[in-house]
Amino acid sequence: MERVGGTPRFSARLVDRHWLAPGILELRLTRQEGVTFIPGQFLRFVMDGYERDYTMVSTPDAKTIDFCIAMVEGGRFSRDIQKADIGTPFELTGPHGHFVFQGPANSAVLVATGTGVAPFVAFCRSGLGTGLLLHGVGAPDRLIYRDILQSALPGYVPCISRPFEKMDRPDNAFAGRVTHYLEQQLTQGVYDFYLCGRGAMIRDVTALIDQQFGDSRLFIETYD
Amino acid sequence: MKIYTGTGDRGKTSLFSGERVSKSSPRLEAYGDLDELNSVIGAVASALDEGQSGLKDEIQAIQALLLESGAWLATTPGAESTRFLKPFTIDPANTLEAAIDRMNASLPELKHFVLPGGHLSASLAHMARTVCRRTERRVIELVEYEDGESGPSQTMQHILVFLNRLSDYLFLLARLCNHNQGQGDVQWNG
Ligand SMILES: Cc1cc2nc3c(=O)[nH]c(=O)nc-3n(C[C@H](O)[C@H](O)[C@H](O)COP(=O)(O)OP(=O)(O)OC[C@H]3O[C@@H](n4cnc5c(N)ncnc54)[C@H](O)[C@@H]3O)c2cc1C
Numbered sequence: 001m002e003r004v005g006g007t008p009r010f011s012a013r014l015v016d017r018h019w020l021a022p023g024i025l026e027l028r029l030t031r032q033e034g035v036t037f038i039p040g041q042f043l044r045f046v047m048d049g050y051e052r053d054y055t056m057v058s059t060p061d062a063k064t065i066d067f068c069i070a071m072v073e074g075g076r077f078s079r080d081i082q083k084a085d086i087g088t089p090f091e092l093t094g095p096h097g098h099f100v101f102q103g104p105a106n107s108a109v110l111v112a113t114g115t116g117v118a119p120f121v122a123f124c125r126s127g128l129g130t131g132l133l134l135h136g137v138g139a140p141d142r143l144i145y146r147d148i149l150q151s152a153l154p155g156y157v158p159c160i161s162r163p164f165e166k167m168d169r170p171d172n173a174f175a176g177r178v179t180h181y182l183e184q185q186l187t188q189g190v191y192d193f194y195l196c197g198r199g200a201m202i203r204d205v206t207a208l209i210d211q212q213f214g215d216s217r218l219f220i221e222t223y224d
Numbered sequence: 225m226k227i228y229t230g231t232g233d234r235g236k237t238s239l240f241s242g243e244r245v246s247k248s249s250p251r252l253e254a255y256g257d258l259d260e261l262n263s264v265i266g267a268v269a270s271a272l273d274e275g276q277s278g279l280k281d282e283i284q285a286i287q288a289l290l291l292e293s294g295a296w297l298a299t300t301p302g303a304e305s306t307r308f309l310k311p312f313t314i315d316p317a318n319t320l321e322a323a324i325d326r327m328n329a330s331l332p333e334l335k336h337f338v339l340p341g342g343h344l345s346a347s348l349a350h351m352a353r354t355v356c357r358r359t360e361r362r363v364i365e366l367v368e369y370e371d372g373e374s375g376p377s378q379t380m381q382h383i384l385v386f387l388n389r390l391s392d393y394l395f396l397l398a399r400l401c402n403h404n405q406g407q408g409d410v411q412w413n414g
Pocket of ligand 1: 053054055068069072074076077079097115116198221222223
Protein backbone atom coordinates (compact mmCIF):
# COMPACT_ATOMS: atom_id res chain seq x y z
CA MET A 1 0.00 0.00 0.00
CA GLU A 2 1.46 3.39 -0.98
CA ARG A 3 0.45 6.78 0.37
CA VAL A 4 -0.43 9.85 -1.71
CA GLY A 5 -0.20 13.05 0.33
CA GLY A 6 -0.93 11.11 3.52
CA THR A 7 -3.86 9.14 2.07
CA PRO A 8 -3.34 5.41 1.40
CA ARG A 9 -3.70 4.22 -2.19
CA PHE A 10 -4.16 0.54 -2.96
CA SER A 11 -5.73 -1.84 -5.39
CA ALA A 12 -8.49 -4.39 -4.77
CA ARG A 13 -10.09 -7.00 -7.02
CA LEU A 14 -13.77 -7.40 -7.72
CA VAL A 15 -14.80 -10.76 -6.25
CA ASP A 16 -18.58 -10.55 -6.37
CA ARG A 17 -21.33 -8.42 -7.84
CA HIS A 18 -25.06 -9.00 -7.52
CA TRP A 19 -28.37 -7.11 -7.53
CA LEU A 20 -29.62 -6.20 -4.06
CA ALA A 21 -32.78 -4.60 -5.44
CA PRO A 22 -33.90 -3.24 -8.80
CA GLY A 23 -31.18 -0.79 -9.89
CA ILE A 24 -28.96 -1.36 -6.85
CA LEU A 25 -25.78 -3.44 -7.08
CA GLU A 26 -23.75 -4.83 -4.23
CA LEU A 27 -20.03 -5.04 -4.95
CA ARG A 28 -17.45 -7.02 -3.04
CA LEU A 29 -13.73 -6.28 -3.34
CA THR A 30 -10.83 -8.17 -1.78
CA ARG A 31 -9.57 -6.54 1.39
CA GLN A 32 -5.81 -6.46 1.44
CA GLU A 33 -3.97 -6.73 4.77
CA GLY A 34 -3.62 -3.29 6.40
CA VAL A 35 -6.62 -1.70 4.69
CA THR A 36 -8.86 -0.37 7.43
CA PHE A 37 -11.44 2.36 8.06
CA ILE A 38 -14.00 3.62 10.54
CA PRO A 39 -17.61 2.55 9.87
CA GLY A 40 -19.26 5.39 7.91
CA GLN A 41 -16.19 6.31 5.87
CA PHE A 42 -15.89 6.00 2.09
CA LEU A 43 -13.30 4.98 -0.49
CA ARG A 44 -12.53 6.78 -3.74
CA PHE A 45 -12.43 4.68 -6.92
CA VAL A 46 -9.73 6.07 -9.21
CA MET A 47 -11.01 5.17 -12.67
CA ASP A 48 -9.61 5.90 -16.11
CA GLY A 49 -10.09 9.68 -16.27
CA TYR A 50 -12.55 10.14 -13.39
CA GLU A 51 -13.09 9.33 -9.70
CA ARG A 52 -16.15 8.28 -7.67
CA ASP A 53 -16.77 7.88 -3.94
CA TYR A 54 -18.61 4.97 -2.30
CA THR A 55 -19.36 4.24 1.33
CA MET A 56 -18.50 0.83 2.77
CA VAL A 57 -21.35 -1.32 4.09
CA SER A 58 -18.98 -3.97 5.47
CA THR A 59 -17.08 -3.86 8.74
CA PRO A 60 -13.41 -2.83 8.83
CA ASP A 61 -12.29 -6.38 9.70
CA ALA A 62 -14.41 -8.29 7.15
CA LYS A 63 -12.76 -10.41 4.44
CA THR A 64 -14.16 -8.22 1.68
CA ILE A 65 -14.89 -4.51 1.28
CA ASP A 66 -18.53 -4.16 0.26
CA PHE A 67 -20.54 -1.34 -1.29
CA CYS A 68 -24.12 -0.82 -2.43
CA ILE A 69 -24.37 1.29 -5.55
CA ALA A 70 -27.45 2.78 -7.18
CA MET A 71 -27.27 2.68 -10.96
CA VAL A 72 -27.74 6.12 -12.45
CA GLU A 73 -29.14 6.67 -15.94
CA GLY A 74 -26.26 7.61 -18.22
CA GLY A 75 -23.80 7.40 -15.29
CA ARG A 76 -20.18 6.68 -16.10
CA PHE A 77 -19.34 4.50 -13.13
CA SER A 78 -22.80 2.91 -13.30
CA ARG A 79 -21.95 1.75 -16.82
CA ASP A 80 -18.33 0.74 -16.16
CA ILE A 81 -19.08 -1.29 -13.04
CA GLN A 82 -21.74 -3.37 -14.77
CA LYS A 83 -19.27 -4.26 -17.51
CA ALA A 84 -16.31 -5.08 -15.24
CA ASP A 85 -15.30 -8.76 -15.12
CA ILE A 86 -14.99 -10.57 -11.83
CA GLY A 87 -11.30 -10.36 -10.93
CA THR A 88 -10.85 -6.82 -12.30
CA PRO A 89 -8.47 -4.78 -10.12
CA PHE A 90 -9.63 -1.32 -9.00
CA GLU A 91 -7.44 1.52 -7.78
CA LEU A 92 -8.70 3.09 -4.58
CA THR A 93 -7.70 5.83 -2.18
CA GLY A 94 -8.88 6.31 1.35
CA PRO A 95 -10.42 5.88 3.75
CA HIS A 96 -11.93 9.35 3.50
CA GLY A 97 -14.61 11.24 5.39
CA HIS A 98 -15.77 12.09 8.89
CA PHE A 99 -19.31 10.76 8.79
CA VAL A 100 -18.82 8.35 11.68
CA PHE A 101 -20.65 7.59 14.89
CA GLN A 102 -20.05 10.49 17.29
CA GLY A 103 -20.66 8.73 20.59
CA PRO A 104 -23.88 8.34 22.54
CA ALA A 105 -24.41 12.04 23.45
CA ASN A 106 -28.07 12.52 22.43
CA SER A 107 -30.38 9.86 21.11
CA ALA A 108 -29.60 9.24 17.46
CA VAL A 109 -31.89 9.78 14.49
CA LEU A 110 -30.41 8.28 11.34
CA VAL A 111 -31.99 9.47 8.11
CA ALA A 112 -31.19 8.00 4.72
CA THR A 113 -32.59 8.00 1.23
CA GLY A 114 -31.76 5.13 -1.15
CA THR A 115 -28.16 3.92 -0.92
CA GLY A 116 -27.59 6.70 1.64
CA VAL A 117 -28.30 3.90 4.11
CA ALA A 118 -24.77 2.52 3.49
CA PRO A 119 -22.99 4.15 6.46
CA PHE A 120 -25.81 3.07 8.78
CA VAL A 121 -25.44 -0.53 7.62
CA ALA A 122 -21.75 -0.27 8.55
CA PHE A 123 -22.71 1.25 11.94
CA CYS A 124 -25.15 -1.61 12.61
CA ARG A 125 -22.75 -4.35 11.55
CA SER A 126 -20.11 -2.86 13.86
CA GLY A 127 -22.45 -2.79 16.86
CA LEU A 128 -22.87 0.99 16.71
CA GLY A 129 -26.48 0.98 15.57
CA THR A 130 -28.67 2.96 17.92
CA GLY A 131 -31.84 5.02 17.97
CA LEU A 132 -34.19 5.59 15.10
CA LEU A 133 -33.47 4.94 11.42
CA LEU A 134 -35.69 6.38 8.72
CA HIS A 135 -34.98 4.80 5.36
CA GLY A 136 -36.63 6.70 2.55
CA VAL A 137 -37.24 4.81 -0.69
CA GLY A 138 -39.60 5.08 -3.64
CA ALA A 139 -41.01 1.55 -3.38
CA PRO A 140 -40.88 -1.34 -0.84
CA ASP A 141 -38.62 -3.46 -3.06
CA ARG A 142 -35.84 -0.86 -2.62
CA LEU A 143 -35.54 -1.52 1.12
CA ILE A 144 -32.02 -2.93 1.00
CA TYR A 145 -30.43 -4.47 4.14
CA ARG A 146 -33.81 -4.55 5.85
CA ASP A 147 -33.07 -7.64 7.97
CA ILE A 148 -29.79 -6.30 9.32
CA LEU A 149 -31.23 -2.89 10.08
CA GLN A 150 -34.42 -4.21 11.63
CA SER A 151 -32.60 -6.54 14.00
CA ALA A 152 -29.86 -4.08 14.99
CA LEU A 153 -31.99 -1.01 15.64
CA PRO A 154 -34.75 -0.42 18.16
CA GLY A 155 -36.47 1.94 15.74
CA TYR A 156 -36.35 1.07 12.04
CA VAL A 157 -38.95 2.85 9.94
CA PRO A 158 -39.09 2.39 6.18
CA CYS A 159 -40.55 5.53 4.61
CA ILE A 160 -42.13 4.78 1.25
CA SER A 161 -42.71 7.89 -0.80
CA ARG A 162 -44.75 6.50 -3.74
CA PRO A 163 -48.17 4.86 -3.47
CA PHE A 164 -47.94 1.09 -3.03
CA GLU A 165 -50.19 -1.96 -2.63
CA LYS A 166 -51.39 -2.53 0.94
CA MET A 167 -50.30 -6.19 0.77
CA ASP A 168 -46.70 -5.11 0.04
CA ARG A 169 -46.59 -2.84 3.06
CA PRO A 170 -43.55 -3.75 5.17
CA ASP A 171 -43.92 -3.91 8.97
CA ASN A 172 -43.84 -0.55 10.59
CA ALA A 173 -43.69 1.31 7.27
CA PHE A 174 -44.61 4.95 6.98
CA ALA A 175 -46.35 6.08 3.82
CA GLY A 176 -44.59 9.31 2.92
CA ARG A 177 -41.24 11.01 2.78
CA VAL A 178 -38.72 11.04 5.64
CA THR A 179 -39.35 14.77 6.08
CA HIS A 180 -43.05 14.10 6.68
CA TYR A 181 -42.25 11.45 9.25
CA LEU A 182 -39.97 13.85 11.13
CA GLU A 183 -42.54 16.61 10.95
CA GLN A 184 -45.45 14.47 12.10
CA GLN A 185 -44.05 11.72 14.30
CA LEU A 186 -40.79 12.67 15.99
CA THR A 187 -41.39 14.02 19.48
CA GLN A 188 -39.83 17.33 20.45
CA GLY A 189 -36.33 16.94 21.82
CA VAL A 190 -32.61 17.22 21.30
CA TYR A 191 -31.15 14.59 19.01
CA ASP A 192 -28.01 13.66 17.12
CA PHE A 193 -29.20 13.64 13.52
CA TYR A 194 -27.17 11.79 10.92
CA LEU A 195 -28.32 12.47 7.36
CA CYS A 196 -26.99 10.65 4.32
CA GLY A 197 -28.11 10.68 0.70
CA ARG A 198 -29.06 13.15 -1.96
CA GLY A 199 -28.68 16.91 -1.41
CA ALA A 200 -32.37 17.74 -1.73
CA MET A 201 -33.31 15.51 1.24
CA ILE A 202 -30.43 16.89 3.29
CA ARG A 203 -31.47 20.48 2.58
CA ASP A 204 -35.12 19.84 3.48
CA VAL A 205 -34.37 17.89 6.64
CA THR A 206 -31.83 20.47 7.80
CA ALA A 207 -34.44 23.21 7.42
CA LEU A 208 -36.85 21.15 9.52
CA ILE A 209 -34.24 20.49 12.21
CA ASP A 210 -33.47 24.21 12.46
CA GLN A 211 -37.18 24.90 12.92
CA GLN A 212 -38.24 22.08 15.22
CA PHE A 213 -35.19 20.52 16.88
CA GLY A 214 -32.96 23.56 17.30
CA ASP A 215 -30.43 22.38 19.87
CA SER A 216 -29.75 19.09 18.15
CA ARG A 217 -26.47 18.12 16.56
CA LEU A 218 -26.33 17.44 12.86
CA PHE A 219 -23.91 15.34 10.83
CA ILE A 220 -24.28 15.10 7.08
CA GLU A 221 -22.91 13.14 4.13
CA THR A 222 -24.11 14.35 0.74
CA TYR A 223 -23.90 11.97 -2.20
CA ASP A 224 -23.86 14.72 -4.84
CA MET B 225 -18.69 17.64 -5.11
CA LYS B 226 -21.29 20.39 -5.11
CA ILE B 227 -20.15 23.70 -3.58
CA TYR B 228 -23.56 24.69 -2.28
CA THR B 229 -25.76 22.55 -0.04
CA GLY B 230 -28.54 25.01 0.80
CA THR B 231 -28.25 24.01 4.48
CA GLY B 232 -26.96 27.43 5.51
CA ASP B 233 -29.55 29.64 3.86
CA ARG B 234 -31.31 30.58 7.08
CA GLY B 235 -28.35 32.06 8.96
CA LYS B 236 -27.12 28.88 10.60
CA THR B 237 -24.28 26.54 9.88
CA SER B 238 -22.97 23.26 11.30
CA LEU B 239 -19.82 23.00 13.34
CA PHE B 240 -17.50 20.08 12.62
CA SER B 241 -18.77 18.62 15.91
CA GLY B 242 -22.38 18.76 14.68
CA GLU B 243 -23.90 21.70 16.54
CA ARG B 244 -26.03 24.09 14.50
CA VAL B 245 -24.89 27.61 15.33
CA SER B 246 -25.73 31.11 14.21
CA LYS B 247 -23.36 32.47 11.60
CA SER B 248 -22.81 35.42 13.95
CA SER B 249 -21.78 33.29 16.96
CA PRO B 250 -18.37 34.02 18.56
CA ARG B 251 -17.02 30.73 17.21
CA LEU B 252 -18.00 31.62 13.64
CA GLU B 253 -16.63 35.16 14.07
CA ALA B 254 -13.27 33.74 15.14
CA TYR B 255 -13.29 31.12 12.42
CA GLY B 256 -14.25 33.70 9.80
CA ASP B 257 -11.45 36.05 10.79
CA LEU B 258 -8.97 33.20 10.63
CA ASP B 259 -10.21 32.45 7.12
CA GLU B 260 -9.78 36.12 6.17
CA LEU B 261 -6.26 36.10 7.62
CA ASN B 262 -5.35 33.06 5.54
CA SER B 263 -6.67 34.76 2.40
CA VAL B 264 -4.69 37.96 2.99
CA ILE B 265 -1.57 35.89 3.63
CA GLY B 266 -2.24 34.18 0.30
CA ALA B 267 -2.26 37.61 -1.32
CA VAL B 268 1.15 38.38 0.25
CA ALA B 269 2.56 35.20 -1.31
CA SER B 270 1.07 36.13 -4.69
CA ALA B 271 2.71 39.56 -4.58
CA LEU B 272 6.22 38.15 -4.01
CA ASP B 273 8.69 38.12 -6.90
CA GLU B 274 9.52 34.89 -8.72
CA GLY B 275 12.92 34.70 -7.03
CA GLN B 276 11.45 34.35 -3.55
CA SER B 277 10.30 30.75 -3.65
CA GLY B 278 11.82 29.96 -0.23
CA LEU B 279 9.69 32.65 1.38
CA LYS B 280 6.65 31.52 -0.61
CA ASP B 281 7.06 27.96 0.69
CA GLU B 282 7.36 29.25 4.24
CA ILE B 283 4.16 31.30 3.81
CA GLN B 284 2.29 28.30 2.38
CA ALA B 285 3.37 26.18 5.35
CA ILE B 286 1.87 28.89 7.60
CA GLN B 287 -1.36 28.76 5.55
CA ALA B 288 -1.58 25.01 6.12
CA LEU B 289 -1.17 25.59 9.87
CA LEU B 290 -3.96 28.18 9.76
CA LEU B 291 -6.24 25.59 8.16
CA GLU B 292 -5.37 23.13 10.90
CA SER B 293 -6.09 25.68 13.62
CA GLY B 294 -9.32 26.58 11.78
CA ALA B 295 -10.48 22.99 12.13
CA TRP B 296 -10.04 23.28 15.91
CA LEU B 297 -11.97 26.55 15.95
CA ALA B 298 -14.82 24.86 14.04
CA THR B 299 -15.13 22.11 16.65
CA THR B 300 -16.63 22.26 20.11
CA PRO B 301 -13.90 21.44 22.67
CA GLY B 302 -14.10 17.89 23.97
CA ALA B 303 -16.35 16.64 21.13
CA GLU B 304 -15.87 13.12 19.78
CA SER B 305 -14.92 14.53 16.37
CA THR B 306 -11.72 16.11 17.76
CA ARG B 307 -10.15 12.69 17.19
CA PHE B 308 -10.01 13.54 13.49
CA LEU B 309 -8.09 16.74 14.11
CA LYS B 310 -4.35 16.96 13.88
CA PRO B 311 -2.96 17.93 17.30
CA PHE B 312 -1.95 21.59 17.35
CA THR B 313 1.19 21.79 19.46
CA ILE B 314 3.55 24.61 20.45
CA ASP B 315 5.96 23.61 17.64
CA PRO B 316 4.51 25.98 14.99
CA ALA B 317 4.98 28.95 17.35
CA ASN B 318 8.59 27.85 17.94
CA THR B 319 9.18 27.57 14.20
CA LEU B 320 7.85 31.10 13.76
CA GLU B 321 10.20 32.36 16.47
CA ALA B 322 13.16 30.89 14.59
CA ALA B 323 11.97 32.57 11.38
CA ILE B 324 11.50 35.88 13.21
CA ASP B 325 15.07 35.68 14.56
CA ARG B 326 16.39 34.87 11.08
CA MET B 327 14.58 37.81 9.45
CA ASN B 328 15.50 40.19 12.25
CA ALA B 329 19.18 39.34 11.87
CA SER B 330 19.08 40.10 8.15
CA LEU B 331 17.39 43.51 8.51
CA PRO B 332 18.89 46.84 9.62
CA GLU B 333 18.08 47.80 13.18
CA LEU B 334 14.79 49.64 13.56
CA LYS B 335 15.39 53.18 14.85
CA HIS B 336 12.10 54.81 13.93
CA PHE B 337 8.42 54.05 13.45
CA VAL B 338 7.46 52.63 10.08
CA LEU B 339 4.36 53.39 8.09
CA PRO B 340 2.49 50.36 6.77
CA GLY B 341 3.21 50.58 3.06
CA GLY B 342 5.92 50.45 0.42
CA HIS B 343 5.97 47.57 -2.04
CA LEU B 344 2.62 45.83 -2.63
CA SER B 345 3.86 42.65 -0.93
CA ALA B 346 4.88 44.69 2.15
CA SER B 347 1.56 46.53 2.28
CA LEU B 348 -0.30 43.24 2.12
CA ALA B 349 1.90 41.79 4.87
CA HIS B 350 0.96 44.79 7.06
CA MET B 351 -2.68 44.18 6.26
CA ALA B 352 -2.27 40.51 7.17
CA ARG B 353 -0.65 41.60 10.45
CA THR B 354 -3.66 43.72 11.41
CA VAL B 355 -6.12 40.96 10.45
CA CYS B 356 -3.97 38.59 12.51
CA ARG B 357 -4.29 40.87 15.56
CA ARG B 358 -8.06 41.01 15.08
CA THR B 359 -8.23 37.22 14.73
CA GLU B 360 -6.28 36.88 17.95
CA ARG B 361 -8.76 39.21 19.71
CA ARG B 362 -11.69 37.18 18.37
CA VAL B 363 -10.16 33.91 19.55
CA ILE B 364 -9.61 35.44 22.99
CA GLU B 365 -13.25 36.57 22.99
CA LEU B 366 -14.35 33.05 22.09
CA VAL B 367 -12.23 31.47 24.79
CA GLU B 368 -13.55 33.95 27.37
CA TYR B 369 -17.12 33.39 26.18
CA GLU B 370 -16.97 29.61 26.24
CA ASP B 371 -14.44 28.66 28.88
CA GLY B 372 -15.09 31.36 31.48
CA GLU B 373 -13.15 30.70 34.65
CA SER B 374 -11.70 27.38 33.54
CA GLY B 375 -9.46 29.10 30.99
CA PRO B 376 -8.52 27.98 27.51
CA SER B 377 -7.70 24.39 26.60
CA GLN B 378 -4.08 23.61 25.81
CA THR B 379 -4.84 23.54 22.10
CA MET B 380 -6.43 26.99 22.26
CA GLN B 381 -3.42 28.26 24.19
CA HIS B 382 -1.12 26.95 21.47
CA ILE B 383 -3.26 28.60 18.80
CA LEU B 384 -3.18 31.90 20.69
CA VAL B 385 0.61 31.78 21.02
CA PHE B 386 0.84 30.94 17.33
CA LEU B 387 -1.33 33.92 16.34
CA ASN B 388 0.61 36.24 18.63
CA ARG B 389 3.93 35.18 17.05
CA LEU B 390 2.41 35.33 13.59
CA SER B 391 1.68 39.07 13.95
CA ASP B 392 5.34 39.67 14.78
CA TYR B 393 6.38 37.45 11.89
CA LEU B 394 4.16 39.43 9.52
CA PHE B 395 5.62 42.74 10.73
CA LEU B 396 9.12 41.49 9.93
CA LEU B 397 7.92 39.97 6.68
CA ALA B 398 6.61 43.41 5.65
CA ARG B 399 9.98 44.96 6.39
CA LEU B 400 11.79 42.15 4.57
CA CYS B 401 9.57 42.59 1.52
CA ASN B 402 10.51 46.28 1.29
CA HIS B 403 14.20 45.55 1.81
CA ASN B 404 14.17 42.76 -0.78
CA GLN B 405 12.77 45.33 -3.23
CA GLY B 406 15.64 47.63 -2.38
CA GLN B 407 13.36 50.35 -1.06
CA GLY B 408 13.79 49.97 2.70
CA ASP B 409 11.23 50.87 5.37
CA VAL B 410 8.73 53.67 4.86
CA GLN B 411 9.69 55.94 7.73
CA TRP B 412 7.28 57.93 9.79
CA ASN B 413 8.61 61.42 10.16
CA GLY B 414 6.12 62.53 12.75
C1 LIG C 1 -18.92 10.85 0.03
C2 LIG C 1 -19.79 10.14 -0.99
C3 LIG C 1 -20.18 8.83 -0.78
C4 LIG C 1 -20.99 8.19 -1.71
N1 LIG C 1 -21.40 6.90 -1.46
C5 LIG C 1 -22.26 6.30 -2.32
C6 LIG C 1 -22.75 4.97 -2.05
O1 LIG C 1 -22.36 4.33 -1.07
N2 LIG C 1 -23.63 4.44 -2.93
C7 LIG C 1 -24.06 5.12 -4.06
O2 LIG C 1 -24.91 4.58 -4.80
N3 LIG C 1 -23.60 6.35 -4.33
C8 LIG C 1 -22.69 6.95 -3.51
N4 LIG C 1 -22.22 8.20 -3.82
C9 LIG C 1 -22.54 8.79 -5.15
C10 LIG C 1 -21.49 8.30 -6.16
O3 LIG C 1 -20.21 8.79 -5.81
C11 LIG C 1 -21.77 8.74 -7.60
O4 LIG C 1 -22.00 10.12 -7.64
C12 LIG C 1 -22.98 8.05 -8.23
O5 LIG C 1 -22.82 6.65 -8.14
C13 LIG C 1 -23.11 8.41 -9.72
O6 LIG C 1 -21.94 8.06 -10.42
P1 LIG C 1 -21.95 7.74 -11.99
O7 LIG C 1 -20.54 7.86 -12.49
O8 LIG C 1 -22.66 6.46 -12.24
O9 LIG C 1 -22.84 8.90 -12.60
P2 LIG C 1 -22.30 10.29 -13.23
O10 LIG C 1 -21.66 10.02 -14.54
O11 LIG C 1 -21.50 10.99 -12.18
O12 LIG C 1 -23.67 11.09 -13.38
C14 LIG C 1 -24.54 10.95 -14.50
C15 LIG C 1 -25.77 11.81 -14.30
O13 LIG C 1 -26.60 11.34 -13.22
C16 LIG C 1 -26.81 12.32 -12.22
N5 LIG C 1 -26.72 11.64 -10.89
C17 LIG C 1 -25.60 11.37 -10.18
N6 LIG C 1 -25.91 10.68 -9.06
C18 LIG C 1 -27.24 10.51 -9.07
C19 LIG C 1 -28.15 9.88 -8.20
N7 LIG C 1 -27.75 9.26 -7.06
N8 LIG C 1 -29.46 9.90 -8.51
C20 LIG C 1 -29.90 10.50 -9.65
N9 LIG C 1 -29.07 11.11 -10.52
C21 LIG C 1 -27.78 11.12 -10.25
C22 LIG C 1 -25.67 13.32 -12.41
O14 LIG C 1 -26.08 14.62 -12.00
C23 LIG C 1 -25.45 13.25 -13.93
O15 LIG C 1 -26.35 14.08 -14.60
C24 LIG C 1 -21.40 8.85 -2.89
C25 LIG C 1 -20.97 10.16 -3.10
C26 LIG C 1 -20.18 10.80 -2.19
C27 LIG C 1 -19.73 12.22 -2.44
